[in-house]
Amino acid sequence: MTIEWIAVDWGTTHLRAWAMQGDTILDQAQSASGMDQIPRDGFQKALLDLIEGWLGDTVMDVVACGMVGARQGWVEAPYSAVPSVPVPDAPVRVPATDPRIRAFVVPGLKQTSPPDVMRGEETQIAGFLAHRPNWDGIICLPGTHTKWVQVSADEVVSFRTFMTGEIFGLLSNQSVLKHTVSEGWDDAAFAEAVADALSRPEQLAARLFGLRATDLLQGQDSGVARARLSGYLIGAELAASRPYWLGQQIAIIGDQSLSEIYAIALKQQGAFVEIADSTQSTLAGLLQARNLTRQTA
């Protein structure tokens, strides 16, 4: 089997690469060399460290998505404006690379009002839609910055970003709650917290310190506290994103266990939810972007 191209998902905290033949994965590799971990001039080296073994005599196409296309990234790939198909334009070529590669970065999407941006998710959305012509509905992409995306007629109509994952990380690792929230999980506590947050979302600010106080006064299992914190934050997100998901067909694309948590919360509200494979979506989207490259090359 011959490696034809290399797919890359390059975010703030991770770098993943796949050796591809068409849509078939021949090999894969990953490292912690995310945007935040490498110097401005370190992109090519970080990538070659991972993929050098896959290179040969012919020039190899590398197609990347994610924060690598930000202004502080390898090459700036300016946002496309919504409403738009998720990947409307050919990826931006990285200038002056190692002669063994031709590297491209997929542009992100921007929304003027309310202001919002995405980088990486547009590729997953394109990949998800590639096999679902005329799919209309809502795509939720949970993560550090969770996206809710309205899709109609193969276009991203609008989207909204929530910092739920990042806030969960800060509160559970770096706030006074770190003494209370560590390991474990409790399904019932999560479900209760989601319902509580959805019914009285304005109380979020009051509930958080309550986790610490409950622990101090009554003792509280760390898994119960962790599930409650997650439930409060995801519940608050669902309260704010209700205009997106209420009564809609919903697909979740993301980390498997996080996707399942979101699915539980949404099903609890009577929503119909499908979980899509995150890696498959990314690779199908990058393949589509690669085809745009070849059309314009």
Next chain:
Amino acid sequence: MTIEWIAVDWGTTHLRAWAMQGDTILDQAQSASGMDQIPRDGFQKALLDLIEGWLGDTVMDVVACGMVGARQGWVEAPYSAVPSVPVPDAPVRVPATDPRIRAFVVPGLKQTSPPDVMRGEETQIAGFLAHRPNWDGIICLPGTHTKWVQVSADEVVSFRTFMTGEIFGLLSNQSVLKHTVSEGWDDAAFAEAVADALSRPEQLAARLFGLRATDLLQGQDSGVARARLSGYLIGAELAASRPYWLGQQIAIIGDQSLSEIYAIALKQQGAFVEIADSTQSTLAGLLQARNLTRQTA
């Protein structure tokens, strides 16, 4: 002038001491030796480093309030339960101290339902009420963990804690917003954000990333972004604490500039607000606690 006793406010991140004669300040000192900065057996040394110059031949009373009375503190001063006067019991004596001092720690307050705790604020409340017999109303103590306290007939009836200050610090210093929110302030942006958060508190989770996206797409003055972040978080706190403050007489005790920010937000809602001096309240409360010590000694 002879130093009669030493007042100490000892929190998680600070240590402040005052050399007192009755209710008169003769000298003051402070250091960064808060609870989080010193080892478990380092309390006495951290204090003596600050107050040793004030000690003489007679044994000196030291009366402290704050997190120093927590289980991980110098001596555990178990919480008193509300409803209760703010300092119902004599402070707890620290065992086996340097012979030049007799050290005491004021107990905090706890609330069973909903679970909540305070340490330090009870002393400020006692000091504030010392000169206001029969004052009924709401005391707001803004800070890392802001407290809203209902006072009636000289007792703390109930209270609620909000992590607003800690969340503001985490988001502005350690999240993706750190690139957007640094220095400066804008009164109009703050007022608008408070009003926005109060009218649609469930949208908080969506507004935060919007600060970053606005900066990326349109550019945004750092002071405007900082004031907006503060306004969103304080607005969310006011939405959750509305049952406390609506239609009530309100006193704010805390850092001067933070107190003024809360006052602006509350006055915007038509509330009547008084700002009380934080240090005076602390010292008057510690004097009251010292008198309890002498009654039982």
